Each structure stands twice: as structure tokens, then as C-alpha cells.
Amino acid sequence: xxSSQVTEHITWQSVQCYLGQVLVACSDTGVxxxxxxxxxxxxxxxxxxxxxxxxxxxxxxxxxxWLGKVKAQLTDGRSAEPLALDLRGTEFQQQxxxxxxxxxxxxxxxxxxxxxRAGRPKAVRAAASACGANPVAVLVPCHRVLxxxxxxxxxxxxxxxxKALLAHEQTLSAR
Numbered sequence: 001x002x003s004s005q006v007t008e009h010i011t012w013q014s015v016q017c018y019l020g021q022v023l024v025a026c027s028d029t030g031v032x033x034x035x036x037x038x039x040x041x042x043x044x045x046x047x048x049x050x051x052x053x054x055x056x057x058x059x060x061x062x063x064x065x066w067l068g069k070v071k072a073q074l075t076d077g078r079s080a081e082p083l084a085l086d087l088r089g090t091e092f093q094q095q096x097x098x099x100x101x102x103x104x105x106x107x108x109x110x111x112x113x114x115x116x117r118a119g120r121p122k123a124v125r126a127a128a129s130a131c132g133a134n135p136v137a138v139l140v141p142c143h144r145v146l147x148x149x150x151x152x153x154x155x156x157x158x159x160x161x162x163k164a165l166l167a168h169e170q171t172l173s174a175r
Contacts, residue, residue, distance in 0.1 A: 006055045012047060013059040013067050014040055017074050018168060019138075019161055023047060025056070026066045030084030034070065034136045036157045050135065073139060076172060085136055095119055096130035103144045106173030108166070110148045132156055138165065 010032065012025040023043040025033040033050060035043045047056060059067065069083045087097055099117035103109055109117075115127035131142035137156055143165040147153045155162035 005053060007053040008051070008055070010047075010051055010054045010056050011059045011064070012044075012056055013064065014043070015067065015071060015074075017071070019074070019157075019164055022070075022074065024067055024070050025051075026064070027054075027086045029086035031066055031070065031136055031139060032086035032088070034138055036138075036161050070139065083139065085139060087135065087140070089130070089133060089135075092118065092120065092123070092126060093130040093133055096127050097134060097140045100131070100134070100140050100142055100144070103141055105141075105144075106169045108144050108146050111145055111153070112148055114145050128153070141165075144169075 008027060010025050010027050012023060012033075014021055014023045016022070019036040020038050021040055021043060022034065022036045023040065024031060025047055033047055035046055037043050044056075066083065069081045072081050073083070087094065089097065095118040096114060099114055102117070111128045111131075112121070112124050114131070115121055115124045118127055118130075120126070128145075131145055132154065134140050134142045134156065137143065143155060143162045145153070152159050152162055152166075
């Protein structure tokens with residue numbers, strides 16, 4: 001990509017944890033992507049797809065400050081360490097993502113309750129879609145939302161990762 005086609009610079013780094021390989025990306029504004037999977041190549045492909053006009057550069061520092069804060073959040077979802085986020089979405093998606101951030105670690109709500117908290121109680125499917133579009137899953141905890149019948153529902157990183165996150169948070173809340 002020529003320099004005239006580049007619209008922004010995004011720095012990324014990856015870390016291995018109980019979720020598998022986790023890729024974290026940061027723009028000048030804040031963390032703009034967090035993805036988990038089995039290996040780095042498909043995660044990089046998803047990052048390139050999400051930011052097609054960005055120059056992606058691996059962080060020179062193996063653990064930049066923003067990655068350290070993300071790792072702390074992955075270790076203990078109750079971490080209150082402030083972390084700048086770069087959340088790009090529609091006004092409704094922003095409202096849903098804001099509502100998600102109010103769900104305490106170790107607790108879950110339904111998609112219907114999430115829609116209500118976002119100010120649009122009849123927009124349950126749209127709230128679920130906003131969860132699917134969440135670019136920083138875990139940091140904006142869409143894994144804490146279940147179907148009304150208690151089933152896990154879907155998850156952008158896969159249901160196995162959602163299950164692992166919920167189990168991890170239950171372990172933490174039992175302490």
C-alpha cells in the first residue's frame with residue numbers, strides 16, 4: 001500500500017493466555033481491536049480486513065503500556081486500570097457498548113435487558129448485532145450477555161471463548 005493510501009497507523013501485539021492467541025491493536029486514540037483465536041495468521045487477516053487502509057506495525061516494545069493494561073484486564077476482569085478505547089460504530093452500537101461496560105464481572109444479563117439498558121427495549125436483535133460488531137470484546141464485555149433462555153448464544157470469537165471468559169470470571173468472583 002502506498003503512503004498516499006494509508007489513512008492511519010495501527011500498532012499491534014499478540015499475547016498467549018487462557019483464551020489462546022490474543023491480538024490487541026491500538027490506534028492513536030486507543031485500543032481499537034482485541035481478537036482471540038488459535039493462531040496469529042487468521043487474527044492478522046481479521047485485523048487487515050477491519051482496517052484495510054491502515055498501516056499495521058507490530059509494537060517494537062514486547063509489552064507496550066496499553067498491552068500491559070489489556071493483559072491485566074484479561075487476568076482479572078475486575079481491573080479498574082483506565083484504558084483508552086477507540087470504539088468505532090453507529091450511535092446505537094455506541095449506546096450498546098456503553099451499556100455493556102456497566103455489567104460487572106461475574107454477572108450476566110439477557111440481550112433483551114441489554115436493549116433496554118441501551119434505551120431501545122424493542123431492538124433486541126439490533127443489540128445482539130451490536131455485540132457481534134464489538135471491536136474490543138473482553139474490554140467491552142459482550143460475553144456477559146446471554147439469550148433469554150440462558151443459552152450462551154453467539155460470540156464473535158467463538159462460543160468456546162465466551163464459555164472460557166464466563167468460567168474465568170466465575171472463578172474470580174468466587175474469591
